[in-house]
Amino acid sequence: MKQQIKTVGIVGSGPSGATLASLLALKGVDVTIFDDGRRPDLIVGESLIPSIIPVMRKLGLEERVAAICQHKPGVTFTFGRDQAIDFCFDSVEGVLPTYSYNSPRPALDRLFDERADELGAKRARVRAKVERVGQDGLKLADETLAAAPWLNGRQPDLLVDSTGRARLFARTLEIPAEVGPRRDVAYFAHYEGVAAHPIEGQVVIGRMDHAGWSWRIPLRDCMSVGIVLNKDDAAQLGATPEERLEAAIDRDSQLSDAGKNRRRISEVAVYTNYQLVSERGHGPGWVMTGDAFGFVDPMLSPGMWLALRSAEVLTENLDNLPAYTREMRKLIKAWMDLVQYFYDGRMFAMYHTGAYFERTYPGKISDTIKYHVNRLIASMAAGATTTSVFSRGFIKFMARHGIRKSNPVELAIR
């Protein structure tokens, strides 16, 4: 069937918008990006999962990405000072690349932009505005359209909202969002002198002693340290973001150990209200990608990949927006379900159970079970099998029937 959509206007040039621009340009679609090019110095989305690499390769970008990023071999989840689950991406061998990257986000975004420009996407340097047309339609505001004179005053056939959490189209059309269960706030900054995991590049996600969880993401020249916790718990830590982040590090056993010689080298960035999925993902002549459509939760770092994947899925379904929306909802739901096992303590309880069996029945059978369960979970967290019916069913079964000698409630992240 001949493609109906010939011109596309993408609002927002973050990872999802710029990737979409590249993929559509490769397909011969006439693309205009609307973005003023302004970025904060510090942006979340630093820890990437292996499933992002095939998209980067498709864009012809991996070499340039590797040149600015820290190689990432896996993730370690810690709960308490001495307990850790190591997930190594080796376990996705044959399915996905066995590594990923930790990225300096603003520099990574510049690479995505550069590539879109090289592939022929046009760029209007403007903070875009859109207006409602009738009940359900949208158009670019006159001054925004005028910033792209090559469109000769004609609205693009399709408008894409890639504005991230600004959710420009949803706000304009007053489309509500389904809000996730957590009311967290995240504070993060870059540090020197924070101890890294012994495996170079390994990201550490830690359940904090008092409330919430933390990240340590090694970048090439510094460590990104973040904390994510309930807004009320955060308020008790101090008056300013700086006080709250520093106090959280000081009172947590693992973070204070790792950070005893720390020196903060950036401002502290704050993110809040981010577990949102738009109740609608498309309408007549418009569609949403990346965070503008929905964002799950940062703990397992799926955001950047979902942003890029949404660009891929939309490119494949440009004339079938309902199919695009269905696929994205399926992905978002699978990630939400997976992260819930970490928050409610069942993932850590399953690990405890495994460790108990290993101690009680040492030998080949225990080792084999541990190897396969680790591999299954690592594959899901790497993005290889997150939606797999078998993997989802297996975890559900194990969480319901396989937990022994461990109480998930005590291991939950408050």
Ligand SMILES: Cc1cc2nc3c(=O)[nH]c(=O)nc-3n(C[C@H](O)[C@H](O)[C@H](O)COP(=O)(O)OP(=O)(O)OC[C@H]3O[C@@H](n4cnc5c(N)ncnc54)[C@H](O)[C@@H]3O)c2cc1C
């Ligand atoms: C606390 C926290 C930690 C996270 N950590 C990770 C992580 O470690 N790994 C990971 O993969 N993901 C992480 N994420 C998620 C990740 O950052 C996002 O999923 C990702 O940035 C989404 O990309 P995007 O292109 O959809 O949106 P964005 O990256 O937000 O890009 C949107 C772009 O649109 C532009 N824009 C907005 N409004 C307009 C307008 N009106 N006109 C023109 N342009 C506009 C913005 O300037 C921006 O450049 C985290 C999220 C949070 C909240």
